[in-house]
Amino acid sequence: MSEKEEKHVIPYINRELSWVDFNYRVLEESFRKENPIMERMRFLGITASNLDEFFMVRVAGVEDQVDSHYFMRDLSGYTPAELLLTLSQKIHSFIEKQYSCFTRSVLPALKKSGIRFLKADELNESQKKYISEYFDKILFPVLTPLAVDRSRPFPLLANRSLNIAVRLKGEDESYFAVVQVPGILTRFLNIPSEGGNDYILLENVIIYKLGELFELNEIRSACTFRITRSSDLDIDEDSDDLLIEVQKFLKKRKRGKPVRLELSRGHDYETELFLKEMLEIEDHQIYEIPGPLDLTFCSSFASMPKYEQFCYRPLQPVYPPSDFADCDDIFKAIRERDRMVHHPYESFETVIDFVRTAAEDENVLAIKQTLYRVSGHSPIVAALIRAAENGKQVTVLVELKARFDEENNIMWAKKLEEAGCHVIYGLVGLKTHCKILLVVRRDEDGIRRYVHMATGNYNDSTAKVYTDIGIFTCREPYGG
Incomplete structure (x- = not known):
């Protein structure tokens, strides 16, 4: 490489093109014959679901830039128009490989079964x-x-x-x-x-x-x-009422x-x-599909109970986690030392039990928590509602801008408010992803703050699948 050429080397990889490469990696799991056939079906469904969201958000964003006549190059060297063309070419190739996997690999394997x-x-x-x-x-x-x-x-x-x-x-x-x-x-x-x-x-x-x-x-x-x-969240955060703005969107x-x-x-x-x-x-937005449209059905098909023998054995999380073994009093255990949990290998029930115990404990004065994504029948939210009903001060930051979970979060936010919780609908200019829970408790030697911090979300369903490390800790009483 000449000195002149070396000066023009761009050290950045485009985010959108990198994402397509990531989805290729997911697709490779569908090709792997070592995986049980229903797991291969599940991975195929995931690639289709991933691609849907990618178009609704990422591709839609690039389309908006093109429509707005934005010509600036990003750090990877692409203008929006160039990126859109490159994405179209790359995704067309991905779809060919995706359906080759379905018709030439997955369907024959299903037939053998x-x-x-x-x-x-x-x-x-x-x-x-x-x-x-x-x-x-x-x-x-x-x-x-x-x-x-x-x-x-x-x-x-x-x-x-x-x-x-x-x-x-x-x-x-x-x-x-x-x-x-x-x-x-x-x-x-x-x-x-x-x-x-x-x-x-x-x-x-x-x-x-x-x-x-x-x-x-x-x-x-x-x-x-x-x-x-296009389904990307585009709201006016300067509005007087963020909740109304999100509902309009x-x-x-x-x-x-x-x-x-x-x-x-x-x-x-x-x-x-x-x-x-x-x-x-436009022509570049048209995709000819060499098979059944919308392969997301593969995920639900693979989840049918009658085909459990064609899946990996479900993971049975440890309960209680090793750091909480032989602990009858969760607050006492956390006072003794920091406790760590590793999901999904260790049960998320420990986190749920912590919130439930705090909701019923007469010595707990306040609970403060962030919620980004929760399940449809969230035991965490139910415990927070119970805590408010028991007269505790409950403050919850509910992130309304959790993409594709906005309606679910609005529903929970309203239920929390009805129960007497103080709800904060996110922060202007920021999206809150953090997973943190604070319990303020009156102990014999003073007021202590018990904290749970973790990666991931307070979602009891995805906690059975996604890896997530959390820690329970507490601070010495005020004035101590």
Whole structure:
């Protein structure tokens, strides 16, 4: 390398391109034959879920920069327009590898285990009869085909919803209809078979029976499609009420600008032109998918109890953790020395027990805690509510800007307020990720502060999966 060239070497890796490389690493786990087949399915579903969020936030952010005519180069040397093109190329390559894994590696491995995903033309007569009855009794009453013409505008389709575009023959030209695949029903339908492990995807059932939905029309073509909308949190933090601002944004998110259109490969060209025009999508935002759209269904499929034998044995966390062994009084144990816990290998119940004990202990005066992400039925929040009901001073910082958990956090914040807790809705200009809990207790020798600090979140569900190190400690009494 010449001295001149060396001066222009950029020592930074672009954040977005680096993220795609990370998702490649997750995909490698789906290829690994050493992993049980359902774990490989689960990793495949994770790559799809990761990519959805990447488009909704990261790609959407780059799109906004391009639309704003921002031309500055980042530290890695890319302008937004250059980065968008490079991302598109890299993600197209990733999708090819992702579906190669699904069709050439995962599906054959499933078949060896006696599990098959079939298409309509692969069904035997009894199976065809079964899906026809299922369509008539379950699907048909739920489906609502939406025609699109001069008097009926293109519908507002939900972010990440799976749809079928149908091109119909008109008097002078083609016209179109959209059928949404109902998300309320399971994506994979178990159909009768000798081993009981044959499945067909719901969209394939609908396409097979489209003639009954459009019995007065001639169907020219049909294909599945899916749109991803910009969902990044963009709020005015100078507003007088951050809660109201976040609630307003959540309503707007459903109508976010499309940043990706996925189409099943082999689709009709006229249908692509129609969707491109209706959604105002550019060519680089269109992705032809060589298989079933939305592989996130792989995660839920892999989680079915009937296939536990094809997964790793669930981890059984140690309870109580080794640092709390033979400790009957959690406050006494923490006073003696700092105590460390390592999740998921050691049970998160220790943290929950700490909050529950503090909520009921008559000597506890106050509890102060940060909450970033919690579960849908959070025992931590339930304990905080109980503490407030018991007359303790409870202060909770609830981060409303926890991406895609905003609605859940708003719901918990309101319940905490109703119980008498003092709730802080995050801090202006900052996003609070820290995991910290303070318990103020009146001990015999004075007021002590007991603290729990950790990485991660106060989420009892993810604590069973994600690694997280926490420490319990306390300080000497005031004046001591």
